[in-house]
Amino acid sequence: MAKEIEKAGIPTVHICTVVPISKTVGANRIVPAIAIPHPLGNPAKSEDEEKQLRRSLLDKALRALETKIEEQTVF
Amino acid sequence: MRAVLYLNQFFGQIGAEDKADLEPLVKNGSVGPGNLFRELFGAQVEIAATVICGDNYFAEHIDEATEKVLSMIADYAPDLVLAGPAFNAGRYGMACGAVCEAVAKHQGIPAVTGMFPENPGVESFRKTVYIVKTKATTVGMREAAEKMCRLVLKLARKEPVGLPEEEGYLPRGLRRNYFAAENGASRAITMLLRKMKGETFTTEYPMPVFDRVAPLPPVERMSKATLALVTSGGIVPKGNPDRIESSSATRYGKYDISALQRLSPEFYETAHGGYDPTYANEDPNRVMPLDAARDMEREGKIGRLHPYYYATVGNGTSVARAGQFAGEIAKDLIISDVRAVIITST
Numbered sequence: 001m002a003k004e005i006e007k008a009g010i011p012t013v014h015i016c017t018v019v020p021i022s023k024t025v026g027a028n029r030i031v032p033a034i035a036i037p038h039p040l041g042n043p044a045k046s047e048d049e050e051k052q053l054r055r056s057l058l059d060k061a062l063r064a065l066e067t068k069i070e071e072q073t074v075f
Numbered sequence: 076m077r078a079v080l081y082l083n084q085f086f087g088q089i090g091a092e093d094k095a096d097l098e099p100l101v102k103n104g105s106v107g108p109g110n111l112f113r114e115l116f117g118a119q120v121e122i123a124a125t126v127i128c129g130d131n132y133f134a135e136h137i138d139e140a141t142e143k144v145l146s147m148i149a150d151y152a153p154d155l156v157l158a159g160p161a162f163n164a165g166r167y168g169m170a171c172g173a174v175c176e177a178v179a180k181h182q183g184i185p186a187v188t189g190m191f192p193e194n195p196g197v198e199s200f201r202k203t204v205y206i207v208k209t210k211a212t213t214v215g216m217r218e219a220a221e222k223m224c225r226l227v228l229k230l231a232r233k234e235p236v237g238l239p240e241e242e243g244y245l246p247r248g249l250r251r252n253y254f255a256a257e258n259g260a261s262r263a264i265t266m267l268l269r270k271m272k273g274e275t276f277t278t279e280y281p282m283p284v285f286d287r288v289a290p291l292p293p294v295e296r297m298s299k300a301t302l303a304l305v306t307s308g309g310i311v312p313k314g315n316p317d318r319i320e321s322s323s324a325t326r327y328g329k330y331d332i333s334a335l336q337r338l339s340p341e342f343y344e345t346a347h348g349g350y351d352p353t354y355a356n357e358d359p360n361r362v363m364p365l366d367a368a369r370d371m372e373r374e375g376k377i378g379r380l381h382p383y384y385y386a387t388v389g390n391g392t393s394v395a396r397a398g399q400f401a402g403e404i405a406k407d408l409i410i411s412d413v414r415a416v417i418i419t420s421t
Contacts, residue, residue, distance in 0.1 A: 001305065001307065001397050001398070001400065001401035001404075001418055002401075002416075002418050003286075003287075003288045003398075003401075004288075004397075004398045004401030004402050004405065005305075005401050005404065005405045005408070005416050005418075006288045006290070006291050007288045007405075008401075008402065008405030008406070008408075008409065009291065009405075009409070010291075010405060010408055010409070010413060010414065010415065010416050011291040011292070011293065011294050011414075011415050011416070012415070012416040012417075012418060013415075013416070013417050013418070014418045014420065015417060015418065015419045015420070016418075016419070016420035016421075017134065017135060017420070017421065018134045018135075018165070018166065018169065018420075020137065020169060020195075020199055021134075021165055021166075021169065021195040022420070024195045024198040024199050025195060025198075025394065026286060026287050026288060027418075028288065028289075028290040028291075029290070033419070033420075035131070035135060036095070036130075036131045036134060036135065036166070036350050036421050037092075037095075037131070037350045037351045037352075037353065037354045037355065037421065038354040038355065038361040038362070039308065039361070039362060039419055039420065039421055040360070040361050040362065040364045040367075040419060041354065041358060041360065041361030041362075043354050043357065043358075043361075050358075050361075051360075051366060051367060054360065054361070054364050054366070054367040055367040055370060055371075057364070058364055058367050058368060058371060058417070059371075059376075061417050062297045062371070062376060062377070065293060065294045065297060065415045065417075066293050066294055066295075066296075066297055067293055068292065068293050069290045069293075070290065071290065072290075073290075
């Protein structure tokens with residue numbers, strides 16, 4: 001999906017847990033996530049800490065979107 | 076001869092998604108599909124042990140898991156290793172590919188697995204691993220097991236292995252020299268004539284398919300741009316109004332979030348059948364991060380959040396179908412002047 005949306009002209013970042021799969025399917029900007037059943041969260045943390053964690057992943061995703069890349073890049 | 080089998084927690088009869096975090100363990104003898112392998116091998120091969128690992132554990136710790144599984148396999152000093160078949164299960168396919176690659180490389184013994192051609196494990200490992208072509212689901216179990224047994228026995232006995240289509244494995248891109256009756260020029264002309272007549276012909280040199288999209292230039296200022304959220308993690312309004320399938324999805328949904336600050340578990344849930352839904356159902360923002368995205372909008376880190384998010388289920392969904400969803404979603408995003416997309420996947 002990341003590849004097709006980029007093909008249509010919109011820069012896309014893929015936040016995902018299994019980075020090798022994302023590379024295989026052709027996402028260009030990749031941000032590794034936390035875990036498969038909770039990619040943007042961690043139930044072991046408090047609600048506030050968890051939201052901060054989620055926010056840090058989105059911040060990284062924004063940086064990825066603002067970064068010039070030549071090839072598939074894991075941020 | 077002695078064999079060791081690698082299986083995930085499901086085929087290893089430990090449990091379903093709730094056991095996907097299982098660390099590698101060994102059971103003596105054969106388990107699950109191992110019983111079919113045992114039947115097919117007969118007296119020729121003894122299945123000494125089965126190594127079992129949870130899909131999530133493997134996918135989240137690929138190097139560590141590979142090493143652990145490898146050393147468990149080595150303890151039995153097998154003559155051959157079988158993994159899977161993984162059919163169209165992505166995490167399992169990656170694990171089977173990684174195990175077979177490591178076994179062949181470090182232990183120098185044959186290792187064979189089986190996958191559906193769209194399994195991401197194929198693209199990652201087909202050049203280094205013998206992967207038998209299977210159906211997408213366990214409907215193809217017996218056929219896959221027969222091909223795997225036949226191929227691994229040939230390899231173990233150091234018998235010559237035939238072409239991919241003869242043996243039923245996916246092409247590895249290896250080329251072997253042989254003397255042909257006709258020279259290249261005359262074979263090429265024969266092929267050309269067939270092509271001109273509209274007849275079928277088989278190329279001797281299939282061109283590689285580079286299905287890649289060049290990275291787009293970065294977004295200049297996210298603080299001015301409209302951002303959209305898309306997820307393959309199956310987060311949908313409670314009750315799943317679009318009836319998105321829990322696996323092999325044929326649909327996606329578009330959901331209005333313009334009035335929402337976060338996704339409440341009271342009104343949203345996951346429709347995804349490929350991971351333990353407990354955490355996503357407890358807090359859907361763990362998969363579709365609306366709460367944090369709204370904070371960014373409020374703080375001016377992004378210009379605006381697109382008033383809709385898009386969701387499908389990425390579990391066993393065909394690449395072609397996912398591409399079609401994304402093409403349609405992209406059209407919709409372009410009309411709304413969306414300049415950046417975050418896709419989240421489980």
